Amino acid sequence: MLIELVPEIADELSKTLVIDEEMVGRPEMTVSRLREIIHSEYRWAFNLDLTSERSRRYVWYKSVNAEEPRRGPREEIPEALSLGLDLPRLVVGLDADLADADGRDSVAKFLLAHPRHRLIATRVQALAGLPYHSPHADIMSEDFVPAYITRMLNSAVHGIDKTRDAMGRVIRGVMLQGAPLPEELASGSAESHWFYPSEPQV
């Protein structure tokens, strides 16, 4: 609402924020090239236990009155539609069908025969070569700890220091510890480096 008070500035700056979030595939890519990408960038997925009950127990979903993602055992919410991207199983499943196809065929021809692989095939193509696009984990597994990803994002993106995760879901940390005070910024006396107090040993 405050931004709308300066529409000219906001409109101009908004052009620098635009992202369409669209994954674009390469229909002419050969099946063999797509397999090469999978085996070079998703090797981790083939090393996971993807078949045990323990590995497939959980589902990610949203409830009707909140947008935050929820994660629970499938038997507790049988009616929930899964919103989580089951990346390792999708990749391994795609590779299995690619293995049966002619390696010289185009991905376009492959997807005509295997339309349910469109989401994952397009994702693999669109993100090829980018090293940090996906967690190397089975997020459906009982062994997966969501707090690990929350901690990584809070530390790397949001700048939270001294993070602690607990109970598998909760992250606590400190923000702006050691940052200059407003009056130091105003007077120009702020240090360019923040101090970083070490954690007391108790």
Next chain:
Amino acid sequence: MSGNADLSTTMRATLRECRMVVERLCQSVGVPDGILPSVTNCGVYSAALGLAGFPGMERQLDLVRNVEPEGLSFFEAGGVINVDAAGLHAWVAAEPALDLLVAAFRTGTARELIISDVSQPAELGTIRALSQKHGFEAEVEVGNRTVVHLFPRARGEPTVLDRIICEGIEVERDLWFHLFHRSHDALAPDTVISRTHTGSIIVRPDGTIIGKEDPEFADMDLTMLTRDSLIQLERDGPIAK
């Protein structure tokens, strides 16, 4: 989402809102996960291009309910790709058919696509927007046999997607909220058990925490968040300890 100051009956929904609502609507009628983004894009572009769009959304949803997307076939002859859509809905057939033409165009084997036996052929007009992400403009002649030609796009020209990002999509306000609420069919009921899936912490109305014990959080005090505490804080201001 932005509304007009004159309280008109229309509004503009943002790209993200359109995608979220259309995707959930499609998911709620059983569109398979693997084609969900593709079908969603067709639904959004249908609205942006003035095809069936939001007014015809529920009719289209009925036609893609529990769709089995397999069955398309094609052959290529004389520089033309012929796709038999086997009666599938245009939103299901559009992207796979376009993919064949894009691949053929880039490898120099074909520049024309003919799609036959498709349900709701007018919705193949969405190919005009779908083709732009590949760097093409598409000419689409809709009919019993829909004919598509591709042309390289002029660099820098805004796409349909660009226009949606900047302007949103205009929609009748009542219709939008009807679809928005119907899209909740893709969400799970909010139950006591479901709330435990948000984390291991459960906060009682008095601010105390129940759940797993963890020494790291032994000093976490949420009593300040109780209703009485908040009222007191508003009245007295923060009290330094």
